[in-house]
Amino acid sequence: MFRHINGIRYSYIRSHFYAMFITTVTLLSVLLSIYVLFEPTWLSAASIFVFISLYIVLTVIISIYAGFRSSGNLKSRLDSLSVLITQYANGNYDSSIYTDKEDEVTRIVNELNELGVKMQNQVKSMQRMADEKSEFAKSAHKTAVIEERQRLARDLHDAVSQQLFALTMMSEAALKQMDQNPHIAKEQLQEVAASALQAQTEMRALLLHLRPVHLSGEPLTHGVKKLINELRQKCQIDFHLLLDDALVLNETVEEHVFRIIQESLSNILRHAKATDVKLELYKREHEVFVHIRDNGKGFDTTKDIDKKNILWFEDDAGTQ
Template identity: 70%
Template structure:
């Protein structure tokens, strides 16, 4: 209710009512002055108050009506400006607005149009820089391979090797308890199975990073399809992929999107404990939409314990921003994780 009374239309009506009130006071003052000073026969107190009463009713109705009608055009134009600002905030920099009036709102509309053009040019510049960066990345491929091998070696040492060592210790302990206490041995073998499953997930995630940084000549739809088919054969996760086979993007955009999908699937294999993953890559108009969702355990985005996946999420967000896109992630405990990315094309 408060927002309604603070609207432009209500302000217009109030301004007309203020004008009506001032006019009423002025007319009443003039009539009373004439009545007191000159006392003409045609002017009586009854006629004064009758005139003032009729004038008040008619002027009040006219003020409300005129204020409502005269504010309609301004309100409509302000709504157009609000929609344009929302479109620009959402990344739709091609949106334009045009007014025929040569007033201040027309000037604001033209300035917003110029702002949209500048933002669009900045997106184009970002994508051009991404293309240049991709060329530089190719020239530094050898050093990247060495760095990737070192990182994989560290991950193998920190994660898989420790888990395999734990498997060995738990297996030896279970063998010793097999004859003495079968129930304890059974519990220990259950722990061995869970640890083996975790080590297997870690290994699959590491194998994802062993894939080449580039698509090796394959278009994005084919590269993503091959990646998903490979994971279907090596894991128990049910993958649902939706991607247009005729999708064509710049080389840098394809590589960034492919690596984003790789990184997200790696996080899912390592941490999500998911049984179903949904991937959608759709191009609508001049924008590419990427949606990745899983039904895993999820995590609290505000919790410090989520730092184990923060590096991967940070990498995905940086790749998205390099292309001038928007990165959004939603997740809650036991409610899965949802990643939505929008990239201008």
């Protein structure tokens, strides 16, 4: 109700009432001044009261009528502006208003029409950029797939393919020695079994890269546990985990730490020949520590290199 009273029509009516009030006061002052100063016979207190009363009644009626008539055009134009703004808010930038008048409202209408054209052009530009970005993403994905295939092909050729070739050669040699030198054939078959186990380990490591475990929005510790559980099902390795379940990092750091842990475990599968792996993950103040220790064949013992790898990263505070 109050919203309608404060509308443009009632504003016009109130302005007419205000003019009526000023006019009434002015007329009443003039008539009273004439009555007091000159005291004409045709002017009396009763006539002044009747005249002012009739004047007020007529001006009220005229004010209401004139207020509604004079505000109708302006109200319709403002309603059109409101509808246009609603269309823009809903994303319909093709809408526009046409007017043949030259006033302030027309200037606002023209500015809104220009704004709609600019916003429509921006939407087209954003759509074009989105399409280009999608094409770039597809191209980058194709390039990444090709590079990954090439890397897997190199790894298969350098590791598994050569080991399978060696298995074939040793198997043929063992078959030839089976009747004449069973002892040599047995040693060769033992080498075949060891090479087959190594080839199996290499293939598992490659499959770990080919079908990696993702965090998928899970916390880092949950993703590491998921990765270890999958490796336990495929490898004869005892894993010992010491994880800080309260560890909280930003998403980017978690992803990098997870990939480093994944790569380290893959290297252990491929090269270390380990049967026991211990992984620790925790945070102290602003530092994140990842300790990975295994009982594999390790590195060159002549160099001062421990089998324990220590990695640290900067967190959001920027302190190392």
